[in-house]
Amino acid sequence: MKIITTENLSKVYNPDTVPVHALRDVNIEFEPGEFTVVRGPSGSGKTTLLNMIGGLDKPTEGRVLIEGTTISEMSDSELINYRLQNIGFVFQHYNLIPVFSARENVSFIMLLQKRDKKEMQKRTDKLLDEVGLGDRKDARPKQLSGGQQQRVAVARALASEPRFILADEPTANLDTESAMNLLDIMEKMNREENVTFIFSTHDQRVIDRARRVITMVDGAIAKEENKSPPLKGG
């Protein structure tokens, strides 16, 4: 079963004034276990596509299905809950809660999910260990480097056990060493735990690691390239 399906997805901003066609009739499917990059120049619609898939924005036409459920027709409050339970996000600017420690930032999303406290603590520790921040659990974001903050963001995205993770330019603000380190962690999660990652980026360092690359131009899919099949068992 496909994890994500978009059907004739279109998005027009400012339809009544100066229409901007961010997406044009996009039909695409994603399978569990993918490690996929959506690439393209600025304004090509890659971020808009990820926002549609993540339920952060609604299409002008067409629909988005996650494992058969049409999320593009959900109300705002239904979408918020859907995102909480099903989708992980990694943002370009990390967007950690500055008043929380790394541990609290990771466990926060599980608190929102009303998970069991012990399970929550155990999973938080495990994830922070996995992203290599086992010794910085009590550090606040400003005490961490950019790369470390983004690793906390990845741990946070994974904490809710989402069906897939959407990462919008996750390496844009990182130096090469930090970016490679982060990609190593994500790749490992994908390989060992079959976590599905979909990136929106034009960072060649990420594109080189992807097993599937979708190129967008002017809001439409211009090219699809499968370097290797997605992992099985998702």
Add this chain to the structure above:
Amino acid sequence: MKMLLTISWRNIWRNPGRSGVLFAAIVAGLWAGVLVVAWANGLVEQRMNYLIQTELSHAQIHHPEFRTERESSMYIADASPILSTLEEDSRVQAFAPRTITDGMLQSPVTTSGISIRGIDVEKEPRVTTLHENITEGDYLDTDVRNPVLISNRIADTHNVEIGHRIVLNFQDAENELTAASFTIVGLYQTSSSGYDERNVFVRTQDLSPLLSDQQIYHEIAVWLNDEEDVEAVVNGLNERLDQIEVQTWYELSPELRYLSDAGGLMMTVIMVIIMMALAFGILNTMLMAIFERMRELGMLLAIGMSKARVFLMIMLESIILTLTGAAAGLILASLTIAYLSRQGIDLTMFGEGLSELGYDSIVYPIMTLNHYGNVAIIVVIAALLASLFPAMKAIKINPVEVDQE
């Protein structure tokens, strides 16, 4: 909820300088506001106590027309059964009959209009504080013939002093003009210059024979064990006794009740004005905080924090900051009031003006638990109102737009 409280509390102190300034403003505003209210309460309370203890007592009994006509002939027709009734009523702590007539005070210097109050020397101290207000000389319990107590003000106006004789002219119960000579035995001073200019005190047994050939009383002042019983006692007396009018202190002086009500209203108005000013401060601070955290709030909505939780989080930030500031302000104010309620606020420099208005120059601030409760309610309402707009603003954030910005 614990999570929301934690994040709200930490968010408040994310910018310690800004929150600290607002916190200090709330503390200072509440402290000053409560102090002003307590001072006003003390002023009103002292004025009320003064009037009740010096002039009104809890209730008074008169001939039905005496208070409007003030003629000597309008005395209480048969005072004995009334005095007996008061004696038997366990709710009545004390009472004092008075013989009253209006007249003129003549001295070698000038003549002035006055009210001559003939009091029962033994019973009067049980219902008024006249004997405590004597500044010089003696009370009326002396061997001097026809003693009179006058105020310092009258003494100054007439250029007389203790031992001097003055002449009092008045109409008797038959409306015949009469006069008598009285010897000044003491001077008194209350906090009301108007009262002092108007009243002289003599013994009822000296005045009554000059008005009538029998002992007559124009007024009986009643002091109760519990002021709360005043309405029941007055209604009971009015029902039982004919040809008299019994009135409560607030019927005798409606303006006093108005003063009391106005005091409460003034407190509310002062606090509402202060809290409105603070509410705009809170609103401004919270809006600044929201604008600085747009991306973070967008992220919270994106990862699945419900709008209700985001709304509550922002509300809590305002409410916690306001309530902690208010609590500190109230504690500081209560300590200050505790000190000043013993020492008093000395306004002697305005003493003359205050005295003209009938107020003491040393005011002892009063703040009851009820008053603190009212302040707390106003604070909570202000905090809620001030936080509504920022909270609404926060939940309208579009995660996509703020991330792109």
